[in-house]
Amino acid sequence: MPKVLGLVVEYNPFHYGHLHHLNESIRLVNPDYVVAVMSGNFCQRGEPAIVNKFARAKIALMHGVDVVFELPTIYAVQDAGGFALGSVGILHKTGVVTDIVFGSESGDIDFLKRVAHLLTYQTPEFEVAFKKQLKLGYSYPNARKYALMDVLDKDVNKLSKSNDILGIEYIKALIRYNSNITPHVINRIGADYNDETFRGKFSSASAIRKAIKEGLFETSKEAMPKFTYEVIHEEFQAGRGPVFWENLEFVIALFRKLKREDFEKIYSFNEGLDLRFYESARETGDLQQFVELVKAKRFTYSRIRRAILHVLFEMDKEHVEKSNELGPQYLRVLGFNEKGRELLKMIKKNSSIPIISTASLYKQVLEGVEKDITEEKRLWDVDSELYLWQFEKDLLASDIYTFLYPNKSTRTAGMDFEQPVRI
Amino acid sequence: MPKVLGLVVEYNPFHYGHLHHLNESIRLVNPDYVVAVMSGNFCQRGEPAIVNKFARAKIALMHGVDVVFELPTIYAVQDAGGFALGSVGILHKTGVVTDIVFGSESGDIDFLKRVAHLLTYQTPEFEVAFKKQLKLGYSYPNARKYALMDVLDKDVNKLSKSNDILGIEYIKALIRYNSNITPHVINRIGADYNDETFRGKFSSASAIRKAIKEGLFETSKEAMPKFTYEVIHEEFQAGRGPVFWENLEFVIALFRKLKREDFEKIYSFNEGLDLRFYESARETGDLQQFVELVKAKRFTYSRIRRAILHVLFEMDKEHVEKSNELGPQYLRVLGFNEKGRELLKMIKKNSSIPIISTASLYKQVLEGVEKDITEEKRLWDVDSELYLWQFEKDLLASDIYTFLYPNKSTRTAGMDFEQPVRI
Known part of the structure; x- marks a missing residue:
């Protein structure tokens, strides 16, 4: 079996920090293929992406990703837990991903695993500590953090960084899906996720978006690999961005x-x-x-x-609770390269949920799934009603998204019915 | 019994043509009181009013109207038929209005009455003519017009003007409510309703709105009585208009x-x-x-x-069909003057539907109505469910309307919970 690296990304927009993470992950795992699951038109911070999902998928492919799947919208706009259930769910359900690498401030995979296990198999000791913190008036994430540190007897600062928090959710999701995928961490470099200050080449995605919003797109160029800038520039020229x-x-x-x-x-x-x-x-x-x-x-x-x-x-x-229980119901292809085409063939044989390449056929795909079950005894693990609900939310999200385009003449609906990006 | 003149208006905005109509109507009927039913925040052309209903009510009161009632939104944004059912319904249900005057291009009340009767008691001859015109591909209003002219053997141009068409609907509504109100017509002067060309003092409301939209508010001043300009200017200064x-x-x-x-x-x-x-x-x-x-x-x-x-x-x-069957379910007071206060007392004794003066009490008003029925045997003619539905649409319309204000800081909801205008 080939080694397949899975990454969870938003690339909003793709910058040098992302490039570093991608290259380091490849160096660490040395995979035969790289697959990314990416937020679609809306991201985990509850915002529309600065450019649409096809443009962002194209950038990912240009930098070495072989296949980009869309994280269904209903997971992309959930908190860390739901986001991880969706994204790890996609990678796991491909049936081919062997390794996941995510950024981490602590860089301590064993610590993150311990926390994830503790949260999954909640001990009475943890429960007591958690309730105590909630009573003190802390928000859910904070109460959980303080309770954990109490129980693990660690400095609370060890668990205050967004990448680590997300990393724990990824591991929890792996446990939940009973997945054989191996998780790895690499140290994050560059600016902090929430740092909005523009710091040249090492600016965060937030800082880049902020610069663009302030009309400093040409300045923000410095923080983006050449292809990123070119694709984004093209989108802006066409009036399809920036979307705020x-x-x-x-x-x-x-x-x-x-x-x-x-x-x-x-x-x-x-x-x-x-x-x-x-x-x-x-x-x-x-x-x-x-x-x-x-x-x-x-x-x-x-x-x-x-x-x-x-x-x-x-x-x-x-529907969200059902989605969090059953995971994603389809693998929506946003783009792929030549190697990605081979990988998609492998996935087609191994995945537990169907692939949607041509969005206009999404209902037929479901019929095929239902036919598969009865005729070929292939064990798809799909809830038809949930499949339709999840995918139709992606369609809706896109139709709302295009309405936000700066140039009115580009605000047509039906973006999803375009073909996936191929490079 | 005093003579009470009833007028159906939009005053979007009030101009010299409206002033002429008001003064001529008073001269014709010589009433003791004048009551107007006015579109609220949205008008019959399917547009938000240029300034809100309270500002427009104030202008009406300043020019000699004693009480302004709001035409419930669900009638204000219907075609001529529904608009007339609502507005005539309000005037009829006050129980005190004796005369209605409306503008007319033909100025021929007998002709309009004949048409209204023909449309109400549709003869087989008319039905045949109507179906024939529909088959020729004409729109509903046009087919009806041509059929009528066929049957009445009149020149079709006699019935192509918007005021006459609306006038017929008013008379139909009077027939429908079996009302004793006497209808009168006066010739319309000034610009045509749909004429968007600014013609100085004799500009239409459309032309004035267009001028304002083009940034020519100071020029449009010429077409508005002094008070209109002042009130509108105040609204614009406060950021509550113009609303487009x-x-x-x-x-x-x-x-x-x-x-x-x-x-x-x-x-x-x-x-x-x-x-x-x-x-x-x-x-x-x-x-x-x-x-x-x-x-x-x-x-x-x-x-x-x-x-x-x-x-x-x-x-x-x-709900709209039920509304068109039963008519308006309340008399919503937008404003009144000293004489109007007396008139409201009379209306309270004579109306078949309750008065809403303080919007926040609209549910209590309904309870009062229901109590009246059982305890005082007063015969209110109110459908409770429809009353709530109609009034809550007025509240919604206002909450959407204020969201359209140019100045964000003024976009609060709940405009209706302000007190009616008193001058």
Whole structure:
């Protein structure tokens, strides 16, 4: 069996830090193939991507990734836990990925594994510590962090970095899927994920987006490999970007159409978030101010932005919970190169869920799946209703996304019905 | 019994033509009181009003109207038939209005009455003529017009003007409510309703709005009585206007969330309008272009713009049809003067539906109505469910409307919970 490296990425946009991570991962695993699962048009910070998923997939392929799958939207806009369940789910369900490498501040895989195991097989000792922290008024992620450090008797700073937190979720997801994939970590270099300061070549994706927003696209060029800049430049020239979160301001009008009970049905609306959304949408017509009004100690900015998308995409609790239980229901191909074509053939033989290459055929794919089960006794592990729900949310997300394009004449729907990128 | 003049207005914005109509109507009827029913924040052309309903009510009161009632939104954004059912319904249900005056191009009340009777008690002869015209491919309004002219043996040009068409609907509504109100017509002067050319003092409301849109507010001053200009100027200064139809562009994102079947449930979606909306929302992100794509011989621009609002406000077929059968369920006071206070007392004793003065008490008003029925045997003619549905659409319309304000800091919801204007 060939070695297949799996990566979880957003590439929003692809920068030198990503390139370093990609090259280091390849050096570490020495794989025959590289497959990436990438957020689509909306990212984990609850924001639309600066350019669309096909452009970003193209950039990934140009830098050595062989196949890019889309992380279904409903996972891409969840917290670290849901994001990891979706992305590791995709890699695991290909049936061919052997290794995953992710960035880590601690660089300590054994520590991360211990934490992941502790969180998965929650001991009574941990439970007590967790409840104690919640009672002290800490947010869920913080209470969990402090409880863990209590139990593991470690310095709390050891677990305060976003890559490590995400890494633990990846390992938890591997445990959950009972996966044989081997996890590795490499030290993250360059700017911190949340660092918005532009630092030349070592700027974070946030800093690059901020520079672009401030009209400094040419300056931000310094932080991007040549191909990234070229593809993004082409997108901007065509009026398909940059896409900013602020363009979503109209959600406030949408929220004013909803009753408080309507919010309650949506995933992630608990702890009073429904009331805060309901009331804040009435108090302001400014999206940034809306978020400030909703903000509370227990609600991070990212959570609020994601919750906005949960309402916009009508991600009801029932379907998200079912998705988190069963994992992704399809492998959506965004792009591939020549080697990727071979890999896709292998995946087709080994995956537990079907591949969607031509989006317009997604219903036929499902029929094929159902036919497979009965005629060829191939054991697909697909819930038909969930498959349709998840994929139709990707279609919807794209149709909302293109509406955010700066140039009105490019705002057509149906982006998904384009063919995957081939290089 | 005192003479009470009832007027149906939009005042979007109030101009010299409106002032002339008001003064001529008073001269003709010589009333003790003047009551106007006015479109709220959205008007019959399917557009948001240039300034909000309270500002427009204030202007009406300043020019001699004693009480301004709001035409419930769900009537204000219907075609001539529904608009007339709502507005005449309000005036009739006050129980005190004795005369209605409306503008007319023909100035021939007898002719309009004949047409109204013919349309109400549709003769077989008319039915045949109507079907013949429809088969020739004419739109509903046109087919009806040609059929009428056939039957009445009149020149078709006699019935091609918007005021006459609306006037016929007013008379039909009077017949429908079995009302004793006497209808009168006066000749319209000044520019045609649809004339968008600015013609100084004699400009139409459309022309004034167009001038404002083009940044010529100071020029448009010439077409407005002093008080109109002052009130509107104050609104603009406060950032609460001008409000333009184009600000509703986000509805396209909303439409992309809907399936074709969702449109089918909405009032006015027939003859294939649902499919055209569904498809056009996917083809463009530009509202003007959207309307052009939907446009067909059988769908006028106004109808399309109104249909956009029907979706936005979720005006389902069932409730609109019930509303057109039962008429308005409340008298919503937007403003009154000293004389108006007396008139409101009279109306309270004579009306068949309750008065809503303080919007925040609208549910209590309904409880009072229900109590009245049982305890005081007062015969209110109210359907509780429909009352709530109609009024909550007014609240929603206002909450969407304020989101369209140019100045973000003024975009708060809950405008309706302000007190009515008193001068």
